[in-house]
Amino acid sequence: MRGMHHHALRVRLGVALAVVIGAVLLAACGSSNSSTSAPPGSSGGSASSSTSTASGSSGSSSSSGGSTDTSSCGPKAGQAATGTPINIGTIDTKQPGTDFSDGPNMINAYFACVNANGGVNGHPLKLFVQYDQTQPAQIAAAAKQLIQTDHVVGIVGVFDLLECTIDQSYWDQLGIYEMGAGIAPECWSTPHSAAVNMGPRYSSDGAVQYGLSQHVSKIVFVQSNVPGTGYIAAGPKALADAMHVPITELTANVPINDANSLALNLVNNAGSNGWVVLNFTPPEALVILQAAQKLGLEDRVKGWGCSTPCNTDFLAKALGPKWNHKLFVNAELTDADDHNGPEMQLYKAILAKYGSAVAGGIGSFSQMGFLLAKFSVGALDTIKGPYTIQSVNTAFKNIKNQQTEMLCQPWVYGPYPLHIPNNSDFTTTPDNGKMVTAQGCTPISNADPQIAAYRKAAGEAPSTNPPTG
Amino acid sequence: MPSTTDLEQFLITGLSLGGVYALSGVGMVVLYRATGVLNLSFGAVGAMGALIAWQLINHSGFGFWPAALVSVLFGGAITLAYGMVFGPALAHRDPLVKATATLGLTLILLGVMDLLWPSSGGASRSLTIPTDNNTFQVGQISVTYTNVIALALGLVITVATAAFLRFTKLGTAMRAIANDRDISAALGVPVRRVTAAAWFGCGVLAGIAGVLLADLVALDATSLTFLVIFTLAATLIARLRSIVITFVAALVIGVVDAELTPVQSLSNYRDMTPFVLAAIALLVLNRRRVITVGRQGV
Numbered sequence: 030m031r032g033m034h035h036h037a038l039r040v041r042l043g044v045a046l047a048v049v050i051g052a053v054l055l056a057a058c059g060s061s062n063s064s065t066s067a068p069p070g071s072s073g074g075s076a077s078s079s080t081s082t083a084s085g086s087s088g089s090s091s092s093s094g095g096s097t098d099t100s101s102c103g104p105k106a107g108q109a110a111t112g113t114p115i116n117i118g119t120i121d122t123k124q125p126g127t128d129f130s131d132g133p134n135m136i137n138a139y140f141a142c143v144n145a146n147g148g149v150n151g152h153p154l155k156l157f158v159q160y161d162q163t164q165p166a167q168i169a170a171a172a173k174q175l176i177q178t179d180h181v182v183g184i185v186g187v188f189d190l191l192e193c194t195i196d197q198s199y200w201d202q203l204g205i206y207e208m209g210a211g212i213a214p215e216c217w218s219t220p221h222s223a224a225v226n227m228g229p230r231y232s233s234d235g236a237v238q239y240g241l242s243q244h245v246s247k248i249v250f251v252q253s254n255v256p257g258t259g260y261i262a263a264g265p266k267a268l269a270d271a272m273h274v275p276i277t278e279l280t281a282n283v284p285i286n287d288a289n290s291l292a293l294n295l296v297n298n299a300g301s302n303g304w305v306v307l308n309f310t311p312p313e314a315l316v317i318l319q320a321a322q323k324l325g326l327e328d329r330v331k332g333w334g335c336s337t338p339c340n341t342d343f344l345a346k347a348l349g350p351k352w353n354h355k356l357f358v359n360a361e362l363t364d365a366d367d368h369n370g371p372e373m374q375l376y377k378a379i380l381a382k383y384g385s386a387v388a389g390g391i392g393s394f395s396q397m398g399f400l401l402a403k404f405s406v407g408a409l410d411t412i413k414g415p416y417t418i419q420s421v422n423t424a425f426k427n428i429k430n431q432q433t434e435m436l437c438q439p440w441v442y443g444p445y446p447l448h449i450p451n452n453s454d455f456t457t458t459p460d461n462g463k464m465v466t467a468q469g470c471t472p473i474s475n476a477d478p479q480i481a482a483y484r485k486a487a488g489e490a491p492s493t494n495p496p497t498g
Numbered sequence: 499m500p501s502t503t504d505l506e507q508f509l510i511t512g513l514s515l516g517g518v519y520a521l522s523g524v525g526m527v528v529l530y531r532a533t534g535v536l537n538l539s540f541g542a543v544g545a546m547g548a549l550i551a552w553q554l555i556n557h558s559g560f561g562f563w564p565a566a567l568v569s570v571l572f573g574g575a576i577t578l579a580y581g582m583v584f585g586p587a588l589a590h591r592d593p594l595v596k597a598t599a600t601l602g603l604t605l606i607l608l609g610v611m612d613l614l615w616p617s618s619g620g621a622s623r624s625l626t627i628p629t630d631n632n633t634f635q636v637g638q639i640s641v642t643y644t645n646v647i648a649l650a651l652g653l654v655i656t657v658a659t660a661a662f663l664r665f666t667k668l669g670t671a672m673r674a675i676a677n678d679r680d681i682s683a684a685l686g687v688p689v690r691r692v693t694a695a696a697w698f699g700c701g702v703l704a705g706i707a708g709v710l711l712a713d714l715v716a717l718d719a720t721s722l723t724f725l726v727i728f729t730l731a732a733t734l735i736a737r738l739r740s741i742v743i744t745f746v747a748a749l750v751i752g753v754v755d756a757e758l759t760p761v762q763s764l765s766n767y768r769d770m771t772p773f774v775l776a777a778i779a780l781l782v783l784n785r786r787r788v789i790t791v792g793r794q795g796v
Binding site: 128254279280281282284285286287288289290291293294297312313315316319323324325326329347388 | 511515623626630640642714716718720728756759762
């Protein structure tokens, strides 16, 4: 009896557990086209390696632009590349809370498009992706695996928190010139790395610069308490000092446990004619801004600013209309909603046709992936002869005057001791659930000594103000 | 140094968070007393419940309250299921083993949440309780009714649970099991049913706390999962026995944490608040105990 009773109880519990799990799955799968759904092709786990089929893994996407012809991404429309593949590598952060996989997934999408339309001089492109969980040893090992095992000839991507710091000396030894969209200071301050993004320092410069232009009496700059904050904060401080405006620099531990107190502290520090600038990931920034709103603090300062991660419609939608033209976000890339020239249409079309793994759809990560893929393919096209580490990286280093609708200036690599090719930017602001442009292309001030040093080495590229429409 | 007005403002933000830590702590203490399990999956269960509520509201057309109800029921169901499946097998193991086993559930839930609600592409989510729209002014800041509910709920749950344990048959049975599981079973206390009630109650409180903290802190799996540390400190100060001391300790932790925010030299260290307070409390309590024992010895 006792055994049967236990058996019946276990069966009931099993059924209950199954119902709970079913309910969870049902809830989670309620919207298959959600922009936050899991990337179908993504791989997780530690130091996971995946290679692109890059053979036209076409899928659907919620992004618009699917009707545009994608064949212009390659030299021979509709003709698949059949030569020996050109191996390209990338190292990207993918861990709970920090998932940059949209970047490499978009590069994969672009490569798939190129491969389906003639390839690079007849060669298909193959992307080897190494994901890391911000462990230095793991990142160093990933670099060696890409070179020694996968025999990649170039590094394109690097949507990573640490990679530029860890692998610079290795790339230097090998003569590799990586192209990326990283976070670490070495992505901009070294000869062997050039990024399409501005990174946290220069984007924070841009957000602070906009605040200073509003004639505020104080700047409060706050960022997450992680390694490298001193390097980032040096830029905003230099800009504020140059304008003789006092600046208070704060850090906050992440994840933020008490956003209400933090928001209150920021506002109290800034004062009524002050400007609060945040440098956080979108979820953390959202938490602070929502806390400020709940406490009725949003109007107790002259304005709020944020570095580029806040430039998402997710944030604008979640914040609501109270923040319309109250929050000003530095935007290092053209807003895909505001601009619809031929290049933006191609980006959207590739995303729609080949980018089913890009979970976030249209957004800065996929835009950066598109740009990196486009610039690298353009450079590879120029190579006459074998694709070796030397030939490929010489081609990458020689990239110059890359006109694009997505940046304020032509992009350049060049033989410089440091690389900040994206140094002119937009400012956006929420407007009823969308981010809209508040200020067109504006160069970051030379008051930041790093910017001044780069312009001295590379010259000042003109702002091109990409077309709208 | 911050002014008195500043400190008053931070007192309000600290009290509301302290209230939620309190109701979480009460759930953990009741479960510990009934089953001997320190439930470290409390935060992860609450986080997953909150994310389910977000999903139902944003993608299945649910209103806030029905979604919150599902979240709370999820918390109860998953915790009950864990307790019923693993509870009996671990009943006679060391408390450390039981607590570590709940970390397994935490890790599984964290993995599932990361899979179902990834943070790629700049995704940021928020769960807003409708009571956020109703505010009143205290000094220079607005206080939402969610702040009030958080504090009030902490108090109500503490009082109700204390009354439940003292005056109801089930509560008496829970206390009996806490004293001696085997003797209680021999005396006819339905151990399985009583512990099931404790597991379910703990899960329900995890669900409630998850929804409240998703609004007050952030709708983020990692943040919510590890907020259990604040609660844990409160329960340790109460030595996993007194729910009243748990309540008071949770409020103190919330307030001290908030009050340290404007002190720039200490602000980045305020996450240590629960550990420091717990360590001080345990040292003081142990010292008293040593003195008492010493006197008895004399």
